[in-house]
Amino acid sequence: MAMEKMLLKDCIDIKQSVPDKKSVLKIIAHIAKKNPILQNFSEKQIYKSLQEREELGSTGFSNQIAIPHCALEGISDFVLGILIVSEGVEFDSLDKQKTKIFVYIIAPASHKSQHLRILSTISNYLRNQDNINKLLLAKSPSAIRETFLRHTLDKEELEKQNVYQLFQVIVQSDKKYEDSFEEILDIFTSIEDCNFYVVEAENASKYLYKMPLFSMFWHEDQPQQNKVIIAIIRNAFVNDAAKKLNQIIKKFKGDPGLLYFVQDIYYLNGSLNI
Numbered sequence: 001m002a003m004e005k006m007l008l009k010d011c012i013d014i015k016q017s018v019p020d021k022k023s024v025l026k027i028i029a030h031i032a033k034k035n036p037i038l039q040n041f042s043e044k045q046i047y048k049s050l051q052e053r054e055e056l057g058s059t060g061f062s063n064q065i066a067i068p069h070c071a072l073e074g075i076s077d078f079v080l081g082i083l084i085v086s087e088g089v090e091f092d093s094l095d096k097q098k099t100k101i102f103v104y105i106i107a108p109a110s111h112k113s114q115h116l117r118i119l120s121t122i123s124n125y126l127r128n129q130d131n132i133n134k135l136l137l138a139k140s141p142s143a144i145r146e147t148f149l150r151h152t153l154d155k156e157e158l159e160k161q162n163v164y165q166l167f168q169v170i171v172q173s174d175k176k177y178e179d180s181f182e183e184i185l186d187i188f189t190s191i192e193d194c195n196f197y198v199v200e201a202e203n204a205s206k207y208l209y210k211m212p213l214f215s216m217f218w219h220e221d222q223p224q225q226n227k228v229i230i231a232i233i234r235n236a237f238v239n240d241a242a243k244k245l246n247q248i249i250k251k252f253k254g255d256p257g258l259l260y261f262v263q264d265i266y267y268l269n270g271s272l273n274i
Contacts, residue, residue: 003080003121003152010034011081012141018089025050028068028083028104035079038106041072046106060093064136065126067119069105071112078118079106082144084135101126101135103148125152163235164268169245169260172203173225177257180248181227184258187244188231195272196231238262 013031018024029047032038038046049070053059060066081104088098103122107115125131131151138144169184171177188196203226233241245260252258 004149006078006080006118007082007145007149008035009141009145011079012083012144013081014084014086014139014141014144016085017087018085020089021054021091022051024083024085024089024091024102025054025068028081028102031083032079032081032104032106035081035106037075037077037079038072040074046070046072049106050104054092058092058094060091060099061126062093062095062097063126063129064088064093064097064100064132066091066093066099066102067105067122067126068102069107069115069119071107071109071115073109075106075108077108078111078114080104080118082135082148084138084144086136101132121152164232164265165235165238166263166265167229167231167233167238167241167260168263169229169231170201170258171227171229172257173227177248177252180251180258184229184245184248187241188229188233191231191233191237191241194231194233194237196229196233197272199228199230201226201228232265232268 011031011034013027015027018027026043026047028050029043032046033041033043049072050068053070054068058066059068083102083104085100085102088100091099091102093099103126105115105118105122107118125148128151131147134147135144138147167188171181171184185198188194231241242260242262245258249258
């Protein structure tokens with residue numbers, strides 16, 4: 001979610017006072033229209049869509065915040081904006097108090113999953129009282145944008161950088177790949193913040209050939225020992241590691257003996273010494 005591309009300075013405004021909820025939605029429609037993504041929609045259409053969403057249930061929450069949002073057919077990307085009403089306005093909030101901060105979303109109707117993720121990101125941001133206070137203290141649209149993005153971008157960048165992948169490389173005791181083992185190991189030792197270890201393993205054939213059904217396929221030069229590198233690396237470094245391994249495989253014309261695969265990690269904690 002590239003919030004900085006969705007949130008334009010022109011789509012942010014500060015008002016001292018606004019008379020009622022209907023007026024808030026009209027102001028939001030007016031400033032949202034300044035985003036070129038909505039060039040084919042009138043303010044009236046945007047307002048109507050926002051109003052229809054409010055009829056399903058108020059988007060006003062507690063603690064002076066609201067997240068008005070709607071979905072439109074035929075737009076290519078999300079439009080985000082912020083309206084600050086310094087004196088607050090009645091907006092059917094959960095705590096029955098006046099609302100001062102309106103972070104609004106105009107979403108493509110076909111992007112429901114991303115719509116939910118953006119709602120969640122904004123909601124989490126606005127749960128922090130310090131973030132609310134900083135928005136209320138901002139004196140200009142530029143300052144509001146910078147304040148909002150500073151925290152949401154930090155969170156997004158952290159999530160992006162801290163997405164780790166499980167990278168496993170299996171090297172059989174075939175002579176050519178065994179000689180390249182140090183080169184393969186160097187790939188992971190050079191990666192920043194990479195946790196990895198090496199496991200000695202055995203070919204499945206060692207056990208299969210002990211079974212009468214498969215014994216006739218046994219031969220002495222069948223490679224038995226494998227080394228398995230199990231590495232946890234940041235997503236940003238996965239492509240580079242894969243590229244280097246592909247070059248090694250290509251060098252040996254794709255002969256069997258080296259295999260790697262990458263998996264997503266959904267939960268991670270702790271660290272290892274090399």
